[in-house]
Amino acid sequence: MAFTAADVKKLREITGVGMMDCKKALEASDGDYDKAIDWLREKGLAAAQKKADRITAEGVAYAAVFDGTGVAVEVNAETDFVAKNEKFLDFVKGVAETVAKNNPKDVAALLETNFPGTGKTVREQQQEMVLVIGENITTRRFARYSGGVSVPYVHAGGRVGVLVDLEVEGVSDPDAVTELGRDLAMQIAAMRPLYLDADSVDAAEIEKEREIQLSIAIDEGRAKNLPEEKATEIAKKKVEGRINKYYEEICLLSQPFVKDDKLSVKQHVEQTAKRLGGKIAVKAFTRFEKGEGIEKKQGDFAAEVASLVK
Numbered sequence: 001m002a003f004t005a006a007d008v009k010k011l012r013e014i015t016g017v018g019m020m021d022c023k024k025a026l027e028a029s030d031g032d033y034d035k036a037i038d039w040l041r042e043k044g045l046a047a048a049q050k051k052a053d054r055i056t057a058e059g060v061a062y063a064a065v066f067d068g069t070g071v072a073v074e075v076n077a078e079t080d081f082v083a084k085n086e087k088f089l090d091f092v093k094g095v096a097e098t099v100a101k102n103n104p105k106d107v108a109a110l111l112e113t114n115f116p117g118t119g120k121t122v123r124e125q126q127q128e129m130v131l132v133i134g135e136n137i138t139t140r141r142f143a144r145y146s147g148g149v150s151v152p153y154v155h156a157g158g159r160v161g162v163l164v165d166l167e168v169e170g171v172s173d174p175d176a177v178t179e180l181g182r183d184l185a186m187q188i189a190a191m192r193p194l195y196l197d198a199d200s201v202d203a204a205e206i207e208k209e210r211e212i213q214l215s216i217a218i219d220e221g222r223a224k225n226l227p228e229e230k231a232t233e234i235a236k237k238k239v240e241g242r243i244n245k246y247y248e249e250i251c252l253l254s255q256p257f258v259k260d261d262k263l264s265v266k267q268h269v270e271q272t273a274k275r276l277g278g279k280i281a282v283k284a285f286t287r288f289e290k291g292e293g294i295e296k297k298q299g300d301f302a303a304e305v306a307s308l309v310k
Helices: 005-015 019-028 033-042 045-050 080-084 086-102 107-111 122-133 174-191 203-223 228-250 265-276 301-308
Strands: 058-066 069-077 138-145 149-155 160-169 260-264 279-289
Touching: 005 019, 005 033, 019 033, 019 122, 058 080, 058 086, 058 149, 058 279, 069 086, 069 149, 069 160, 069 279, 080 086, 086 107, 086 122, 086 138, 107 122, 107 138, 122 138, 138 160, 138 279, 149 174, 160 174, 174 265, 174 279, 203 228, 260 265, 265 279
Parallel strands: 058 160
Antiparallel strands: 058 069, 069 138, 149 160, 160 279
């Protein structure tokens, strides 16, 4: 029995399974919907789809370098136990390798890319992991750097993954560069900078912060019973200093270096480059924290367990 693209779409709407798997199911079932659904169930794909609406706020943030290309990925699951599962970790590493080798433009493209060492796509391998592990799994985001020197760092067993991209010229000591990159990555993991430098910050964000700090400074002047004009004049002088302090909080290169807070990160990088006889610049960085920004489901774990044994 022949089938059309509309039939594939209809089966997808019925089962929630991916388009390619629906097409395979219809091919295997001669276009019969009921047989196609059974085929998907037999393959475990329909079962995997039942888990697809479960919240995935745990998992792993991972960073690594493959043949000079740096990659950071976040792959999520439902519980933190999965982060210790070797099969899950192998899947995460495979996702990172796929990003490095294929340079997909986004997560959607990544999911349709071949997974290393298999005849499956990343999406298909992910579905298989859902069946093997028994939890919903999602590949959430990735970053990829090529052309520079990438240094990865994974903190606390995958709670945070950091990737630093350095531009290096005239330095003949790669170990020293790696040590610098690792120190920077550890700083990023701990201090959570949002931007590389002041030029990277959106002007609207700084203007908003300036308004906030001006209002605070004026209120401080009023609290000292200063005349309104005088309070405003003094507040304006305070604001620029507070904006510089704000840069120290949110910009990596402006932050005090954690191993020597008398230096900024920028100054430390410059001094290291001078000592090594070359030039080093931080081009970019990525910091992924697992589950960041995902609203976790709140529940009574004891009650859930009790309900399972009734």
